[in-house]
Amino acid sequence: MKYLFGPVNSRRLGISLGVDLVTYKTCSLSCVYCECGETTELTSKRAEYVPTDDVISELDRYLSGSPTIDFVTFSGSGEPTLHSGIGRIITHIRENHPRYSIAVLTNGTLFSDPVVRRDVAGADIVIPSLDAVSPEVFDRICRPAAGITSDKLIEGLAAFRREFSGKIFLEIFIVPGVNDVKEELLLLRQACLDIRPDRVQINSLDRPGTVDWVEPAEKGLLHSIADFFRPLEVEIIGRPASRAGAGPNADNLVKSIISILRRRPSTIDDLLAALGPDRSALELALDSMIASGMVTVEKLERGDFYRMV
């Protein structure tokens, strides 16, 4: 599969089939914590980065097999709303595969454009991120393309909230020492009150980020921040619940591993959760991929992370 990946066991969406609409790595931000690595194509220009018709054909082929998945999720190695065909693809899934829910993981930077808001309006859940409000902290964490500001981002998300009847889960990624100070948290809380998401999700480093100075936040800090945002509905993003054996791809283990590791570094437990319960088959496949130089291992607090070379 060229544009689809997984299904992966998502921390928020259960079994999720990923759809990647941009070429690696095209984004309007270059976040310091990004698990996909440095943004090489930093842009806010919408375009047909991959052929819309080819994505639709691949989705039709895959979904016509009635796979056991919870969500079709637009995410991957960049910002999906940069793709000018995302609206047509969402409409196609809605009309032709209505049993599947649709999620869009987005950085929200293009939502000041009414066309973008209309394009994603057919989703069931939209998960935008907002990591900072003050310009200096926003620039330090998100390193945006020219013309993108936190003010425009917040206005765009607030406008989307007024128009969108689905769920909005607003993610705030905590970078200790940068956006966990009281002044920034006060601004973020006010922005959440303005945007009115259904839920605020507090996230922290779980996989290797793009720069090495970003540290995971301590659990105690995340709980204090969650308390600070209440009475808004708020949760701390946890590890995925295990629902093994999800994918028709599990029979082609190496290809499935590649499709996951190309998008995000993963531990063996992450891979087990996504691909099925056969640990020894997975370990053998990873060993041979390391031996052939396809994959490297990085030790982090949560375990050994495998990533594509």
Ligand code: SF4
């Ligand atoms: S975290 Fe998301 S928004 Fe930030 S650089 Fe990575 S893909 Fe882009």
